[in-house]
Amino acid sequence: MNVKERSYSIGKGFLLMVWFYFLYQVSAIPMVIPTLKTIKELWIKIILFVLGIVLSYLLMKYIWDYFAGDFHPDVEFLPSFDRKHKVVIYIILAILLLVLVGWSSYVVPTSDNQSEIIDMFGKGKWSTIVSVVALGPVIEELIFRGALQKLFFRRIETKWQMGLYIIISTALFTWIHGTPFNAQMIPYLVMGVIFSSSYVLLGDIKYDISLHVLNNLISIIMMSV
16 A cells, blocks of 8 residues: 555545544434433423434444444454453453543542433433443444444554554543543543553453443443432
8 A cells, every 4th residue: 555545545534433423413402402401291201212312323324334344453463352351351351441431430539421420310311321321332342432443454464553542442432531631531531542452452342341331331330329
């Protein structure tokens, strides 16, 4: 690939990432509206709820189909782990996630993003639960783990490339959650590193999606008690 082709590929990839993120924001609007203002009419809430789910599903399908469902990173220098080893790695990552995120939530101030979710939860419980626990994690992993890898790191041949992928993926993940450059970013940095690491180590996007769902589910449960 010459310089011109590489520049075109990078530019196209950048525009696609922006496009996917724009569609993500649009698909989230119906879920967010009930949490921004008090809507008393039940039928309006139901319509917005269903519309949000439909738009999110269509976006998931669009991204999935765009890459033909191939969210299996090609990391050439890693061994092919069998099922037992993958389970062990997954459990280790899950424990690290829960311990480190739990610890950081106690030692750093509540982030603006988390405060917004708490406020949304108080105004629209079910919309927030579905959005935060089910829809958001799937779409974010498809974009910031899957699409990023497919567009810019199709073949990961060295540890340096894998490290760069994890850094960029984590930086984007932290940035989209509106975290300022201070201690509030620590939980999102931890999540970003663990989610992107699970994707490249375990070789399937289902693992980082499930970790993301688990993290957000526990956050919602803690919010409810």
